[in-house]
Amino acid sequence: MTQPLRQPVTPTRPLPRPNLRLVQPACHDAGPGALPHPEALTFALVGQPNVGKSTVFNMLTGLNQHVGNWPGKTVEQKTGTFRFDGAAANLVDLPGTYSLTANSEEERIARDYLISQRPDVAIAVVNAAALERSLYLVAELLALDTPLVIGLNMSDVAAQHGIHVEPHVLEAALGVPVVPLVAARNEGIRDLVAAAFKLAYDPAAFRPNRPVIRPEHQPVLEQLVEMMGGCACDRYAADWSAMKLLEGDAEVTAQVKGSVAPELWNEIHKVLLQHEDAYLDIAGGRYEWIGRMVRAAVTQPRAGAVTLTDRIDRVATHPVFGLGLLLAIFGLAFALTYAVATPLAEWLSEVVLGGLAGLAATLLAGAPAWVSGLVIDGFIGGAGTVLTFLPILAIFFALLGALEDVGYLARGAYVMDRFMHLMGLHGKSFLPLFLGFGCNVPAVMGARILEERRARFLTILLAPLVPCTARLAVLAFLTPAFFGSRAALVTLGLVALNLVVLAVAGIVVNKVAFKGEQTAFIMELPLYHAPNLRTVGLYVWNNTSSFLKKAGTFILLSSAVVWALSNLPGGNPETSILAMFGKALEPLGALMGLDDWRMIVALLSSFFAKENTIATLGVLFGAPEAGASLATQVSAVMVPAASVAFLAAAMLFIPCLATVATIKQETNWKWMWISVGLLLAISLGAGVVIYQGLRLIGVGV
Amino acid sequence: MIDSPQPRAVKLIADLPAGAAALVHSLTGGHDFCSRMANLGFTAGAPITVRQNYGRGPIVVSVRGTLVALGRAEASRILVRASEA
Numbered sequence: 068m069t070q071p072l073r074q075p076v077t078p079t080r081p082l083p084r085p086n087l088r089l090v091q092p093a094c095h096d097a098g099p100g101a102l103p104h105p106e107a108l109t110f111a112l113v114g115q116p117n118v119g120k121s122t123v124f125n126m127l128t129g130l131n132q133h134v135g136n137w138p139g140k141t142v143e144q145k146t147g148t149f150r151f152d153g154a155a156a157n158l159v160d161l162p163g164t165y166s167l168t169a170n171s172e173e174e175r176i177a178r179d180y181l182i183s184q185r186p187d188v189a190i191a192v193v194n195a196a197a198l199e200r201s202l203y204l205v206a207e208l209l210a211l212d213t214p215l216v217i218g219l220n221m222s223d224v225a226a227q228h229g230i231h232v233e234p235h236v237l238e239a240a241l242g243v244p245v246v247p248l249v250a251a252r253n254e255g256i257r258d259l260v261a262a263a264f265k266l267a268y269d270p271a272a273f274r275p276n277r278p279v280i281r282p283e284h285q286p287v288l289e290q291l292v293e294m295m296g297g298c299a300c301d302r303y304a305a306d307w308s309a310m311k312l313l314e315g316d317a318e319v320t321a322q323v324k325g326s327v328a329p330e331l332w333n334e335i336h337k338v339l340l341q342h343e344d345a346y347l348d349i350a351g352g353r354y355e356w357i358g359r360m361v362r363a364a365v366t367q368p369r370a371g372a373v374t375l376t377d378r379i380d381r382v383a384t385h386p387v388f389g390l391g392l393l394l395a396i397f398g399l400a401f402a403l404t405y406a407v408a409t410p411l412a413e414w415l416s417e418v419v420l421g422g423l424a425g426l427a428a429t430l431l432a433g434a435p436a437w438v439s440g441l442v443i444d445g446f447i448g449g450a451g452t453v454l455t456f457l458p459i460l461a462i463f464f465a466l467l468g469a470l471e472d473v474g475y476l477a478r479g480a481y482v483m484d485r486f487m488h489l490m491g492l493h494g495k496s497f498l499p500l501f502l503g504f505g506c507n508v509p510a511v512m513g514a515r516i517l518e519e520r521r522a523r524f525l526t527i528l529l530a531p532l533v534p535c536t537a538r539l540a541v542l543a544f545l546t547p548a549f550f551g552s553r554a555a556l557v558t559l560g561l562v563a564l565n566l567v568v569l570a571v572a573g574i575v576v577n578k579v580a581f582k583g584e585q586t587a588f589i590m591e592l593p594l595y596h597a598p599n600l601r602t603v604g605l606y607v608w609n610n611t612s613s614f615l616k617k618a619g620t621f622i623l624l625s626s627a628v629v630w631a632l633s634n635l636p637g638g639n640p641e642t643s644i645l646a647m648f649g650k651a652l653e654p655l656g657a658l659m660g661l662d663d664w665r666m667i668v669a670l671l672s673s674f675f676a677k678e679n680t681i682a683t684l685g686v687l688f689g690a691p692e693a694g695a696s697l698a699t700q701v702s703a704v705m706v707p708a709a710s711v712a713f714l715a716a717a718m719l720f721i722p723c724l725a726t727v728a729t730i731k732q733e734t735n736w737k738w739m740w741i742s743v744g745l746l747l748a749i750s751l752g753a754g755v756v757i758y759q760g761l762r763l764i765g766v767g768v
Numbered sequence: 769m770i771d772s773p774q775p776r777a778v779k780l781i782a783d784l785p786a787g788a789a790a791l792v793h794s795l796t797g798g799h800d801f802c803s804r805m806a807n808l809g810f811t812a813g814a815p816i817t818v819r820q821n822y823g824r825g826p827i828v829v830s831v832r833g834t835l836v837a838l839g840r841a842e843a844s845r846i847l848v849r850a851s852e853a
């Protein structure tokens with residue numbers, strides 16, 4: 068029997084697509100069907116990548132979707148709610164997609180949502196500075212029966228480039244409400260929402276000028292619709308499926324093939340073969356239609372004007388200077404961290420935490436020993452010490468946020484393209500990997516923007532080798548006491564080690580597992596714009612507040628557990644359960660020069676969260692005393708060679724629990740175990756090689 | 769090429785110097801690639817300008833008001849013809 072084609076397009080490719088939509092991480096959207104207001108109207112934000120959908124979403128819902136100036140930030144659907152003139156509504160933020168023919172995971176999420184979920188009104192955000200290209204998706208959306216309003220965003224950018232769009236003329240031509248916006252400054256959003264509500268209350272008023280296919284393809288389209296006539300779907304769905312068949316859409320083709328009788332499929336297939344190249348004409352036809360729509364509405368600037376973007380790109384995308392710039396940016400990040408953030412963190416640790424510990428000691432003087440132990444060593448020494456990372460993280464995130472919002476990130480990806488080719492990847496993989504500097508979890512998720520499964524899996528495998536802020540903060544915390552004036556140098560060396568290991572692992576895994584296939588590099592470069600303080604501020608706030616939350620919950624709990632395990636039984640750490648465990652692993656630790664069980668336990672505890680390295684050390688070494696910071700205490704138990712080995716192993720260690728869970732969600736069990744095994748081997752291997760190597764040449768022993 | 773006997777009518781985008789303008793002639797390669805490029809605006813007759821081309825590595829092309837970075841292999845699958853000045 069045939070099935071309605073409009074219903075969820077069945078996946079045709081292997082794992083992990085079904086997972087993506089069914090198993091959403093708990094902290095994210097619960098997925099389709101779980102709307103906060105089931106009875107209220109639902110609006111969906113759709114559009115091409117980087118047009119400002121999430122900016123509109125954040126403004127309306129007060130939520131904090133990732134905003135930045137590069138295509139492909141939103142990789143899953145997210146639902147929020149808002150009220151407008153007393154009426155509640157659901158708002159869905161979707162990943163950007165260039166067309167309804169999805170090429171990557173995140174585009175597929177947007178497409179599937181639009182085809183199968185049917186919002187009451189779709190709010191199409193378009194970029195006024197690139198109107199023709201933005202309207203391509205609108206041309207496709209108009210073939211669906213979902214009512215549409217258009218938010219003409221980036222009006223300010225268009226004006227800067229001398230492009231002038233007349234919203235009323237465009238509205239008249241398209242027959243679709245067009246509302247001019249500057250989303251980043253919250254201008255026009257109310258009008259946009261008003262237009263969406265109006266349409267939702269009166270969908271019959273929606274009479275758009277729908278694009279028609281070129282006359283020479285009209286007969287075959289009708290023939291296809293007729294051939295699929297047996298299916299119980301409505302007119303739009305049939306038209307849409309016929310169109311996508313003609314366009315050669317792999318998923319729709321598989322869906323139709325699976326739902327009609329084999330003989331009928333043979334007939335359909337024959338027709339399609341005769342019109343193999345129709346998809347090029349269809350795309351061309353859409354652009355011609357767009358050309359007619361915008362002709363009267365848009366005034367273009369004179370050609371050949373040199374823009375700010377051109378000028379910056381002469382350096383930023385230059386094969387040599389561009390690379391220099393990328394390195395300079397990294398250098399600046401570390402210089403800032405060591406000049407500003409580390410001293411602040413030390414001050415917090417010694418003065419504030421030391422003071423707190425002293426205060427707690429006085430207050431808890433009469434309490435049982437275990438209470439003061441738990442509070443002073445467990446909470447203050449453990450979770451409290453982790454909190455001193457805050458200035459370091461704030462600086463990192465401010466830099467990352469500014470780089471993203473200016474539009475630099477895509478340039479970094481462009482410059483890195485040649486190097487990524489060595490791993491059988493291309494520049495686009497740089498985007499998720501770069502997110503890894505912030506946190507590895509979004510890096511693994513962000514790999515959804517890669518079109519090929521192979522490239523996506525490899526990128527996910529490599530992502531944990533990018534040192535995340537938590538690990539960088541651990542370095543920034545420990546290195547000054549370990550290495551004095553050479554701290555920054557050692558840090559740079561360790562970060563470089565991670566990146567070299569990443570490159571080598573990429574090259575080897577690509578050779579062994581993937582036989583060096585190449586993939587197509589096609590990536591839009593956004594125009595530069597001045598960083599929006601609000602966007603960067605929100606980015607820093609989001610990330611630091613989620614860090615605070617984690618420190619106040621998960622890390623606090625881990626600290627308590629470590630404290631308990633190191634005091635049971637009997638209250639003597641040296642004979643505790645944790646000490647037994649750590650001492651059992653001492654032969655392995657000794658290979659890296661770690662003959663203090665506390666260091667081994669600290670390394671292992673980083674699996675639960677990278678910050679735990681410090682929390683655990685804080686608990687096991689006791690709360691900081693004035694004059695002797697935790698880092699100094701720790702440095703006393705190891706020779707410098709062992710310190711380097713310890714830090715290298717910590718930097719390369721198995722990704723944290725959250726990252727491992729995300730890897731499983733985005734790939735499969737096998738790939739997750741490969742990832743864990745590979746990193747465990749690399750990290751312990753590196754620790755041993757570094758310690759033994761340094762010992763051999765007599766350095767730092 | 770300076771020494772070629774006569775200018776060829778149809779060239780690869782990858783062979784155009786930075787600053788050159790042309791019209792898309794046709795796409796070669798698999799269905800997925802051609803479909804993506806067409807959706808991005810590289811349809812027959814579309815005006816393009818090469819913004820950056822250092823002879824190796826990726827190139828930057830502007831098409832329909834946007835900048836698109838293309839790997840060299842991809843840029844070698846787009847044929848262009850001269851735009852009437």
Ligand SMILES: Nc1nc2c(ncn2[C@@H]2O[C@H](COP(=O)(O)OP(=O)(O)OP(=O)(O)O)[C@@H](O)[C@H]2O)c(=O)[nH]1
Nearest residue numbers: 116117118119120121122139140141163221249250
């Ligand atoms: N100048 C200007 N910038 C804007 C405007 N609206 C959004 N932006 C910026 O445009 C960039 C992209 O915005 P996002 O909201 O992340 O875009 P998106 O459509 O959600 O992008 P994806 O999730 O990657 O598809 C950000 O840097 C915003 O700050 C605007 O009206 N004017």
Ligand SMILES: [Mg+2]
Nearest residue numbers: 120121140141
């Ligand atoms: Mg977004």
